[in-house]
Amino acid sequence: MTPKIARFLAEHQPATPCLVLDVDRVEENFRALQRALPLARIYYAVKANPALRILQRLVGLASGFDAASWEEISACLDAGARPEAISFGNTIKKASAIQRAYERGVSLFAFDSAEELEKLARHAPGSRVYCRILVQNEGADWPLSRKFGTTVGNARTLMLRAGELGLDPYGLSFHVGSQQTTTRAYEVAIGKVAMLFTDLTEAGVNLRMMNLGGGFPKRYRDDVPEIDQFGDAIMHAMIAHFGNALPEMLIEPGRFIVGDAGLVSAEVMLVSRRDPNEPVRWVYLDVGRFGGFAETEGEAIRYRIVTPYEGSPLGPVTIAGPTCDGADILYEKANYRLPLALTSGDRVHVLSTGAYVTTYASQGFNGFAPMAEHYL
Numbered sequence: 001m002t003p004k005i006a007r008f009l010a011e012h013q014p015a016t017p018c019l020v021l022d023v024d025r026v027e028e029n030f031r032a033l034q035r036a037l038p039l040a041r042i043y044y045a046v047k048a049n050p051a052l053r054i055l056q057r058l059v060g061l062a063s064g065f066d067a068a069s070w071e072e073i074s075a076c077l078d079a080g081a082r083p084e085a086i087s088f089g090n091t092i093k094k095a096s097a098i099q100r101a102y103e104r105g106v107s108l109f110a111f112d113s114a115e116e117l118e119k120l121a122r123h124a125p126g127s128r129v130y131c132r133i134l135v136q137n138e139g140a141d142w143p144l145s146r147k148f149g150t151t152v153g154n155a156r157t158l159m160l161r162a163g164e165l166g167l168d169p170y171g172l173s174f175h176v177g178s179q180q181t182t183t184r185a186y187e188v189a190i191g192k193v194a195m196l197f198t199d200l201t202e203a204g205v206n207l208r209m210m211n212l213g214g215g216f217p218k219r220y221r222d223d224v225p226e227i228d229q230f231g232d233a234i235m236h237a238m239i240a241h242f243g244n245a246l247p248e249m250l251i252e253p254g255r256f257i258v259g260d261a262g263l264v265s266a267e268v269m270l271v272s273r274r275d276p277n278e279p280v281r282w283v284y285l286d287v288g289r290f291g292g293f294a295e296t297e298g299e300a301i302r303y304r305i306v307t308p309y310e311g312s313p314l315g316p317v318t319i320a321g322p323t324c325d326g327a328d329i330l331y332e333k334a335n336y337r338l339p340l341a342l343t344s345g346d347r348v349h350v351l352s353t354g355a356y357v358t359t360y361a362s363q364g365f366n367g368f369a370p371m372a373e374h375y376l
């Protein structure tokens, strides 16, 4: 919790649930990543948190933006981003969205299939395109599975085809999965993609860019390596494969930029036991899986929760949201322990919830409205 957030909570006691986010921390994170990887250009993954105040601050820092839809592109433009600073990074785009982006001056597009490449050739002629390669997501707490990316062999065919279609075969990309906790994942992915890069260059394709995606982790309940370790591992791998002929490097951090900039302030609605002899208490908050904590699916992202009773005796708990849905349980297996003194009406803070929370909230399932958002 930053001092600014603490002061806001104390002075305003905002209604719960709400996100309170310190935009200065967004800037600090941006600068820390820039220091860790000075040769890489940052394209903020807008989906992590598309709030106008965040986009505006990043525009001021000359950040680029990785957008997944026309609506996200539009949000970046409204915040003052230049179209040349926007990458349309989703490999699945509506033709109408490609066309609108192209008309507004966006000239960088991702793809991972022949079908999408044809769409780009038709609706964004001459644009720079990059092909996404499927890489291992091992070590990621929130993997992206096999939904995106293609094989090295198919990418080779498609990049050659891109030139024939009048597009500019600009680069290659990958994503090692979100909340990636190992530097090794980047090293392995760079090795795989760099080989194709060299191969295509030798085949006469004028490739200039490697997009290393996002995935950089934040500390939630458990420790993760420092960002400098990721920076060192990535530069080491890039130099090992490219020597002093380094291509342009792009990174698309989302979680790392905004994750720890904000917290969710929530109210305890009930603390109860299934049976008086049952040691595990159920703690129900006024925000749960449908209020925005979608990443607690499979208990994958384990947020830290602070209560007004820090330092007092703890006991085991299951933590759930307020809705009448059985899936609205945040943590049942992850061995959470909260103070025995915790009771209904208490205010708790779910830390580092600046990324992938506000936009994941339902429209008002069971009548619970989406959380309020305060940007400081």
Ligand SMILES: *Cc1c(COP(=O)(O)O)cnc(C)c1O
Pocket: 045, 047, 048, 066, 089, 090, 175, 177, 178, 179, 213, 214, 215, 216, 252, 253, 254, 255, 256
């Ligand atoms: C979600 C996403 C990102 C951001 O991932 P983080 O793990 O939040 O850094 C970057 N690039 C693409 C293509 C994405 O889909």
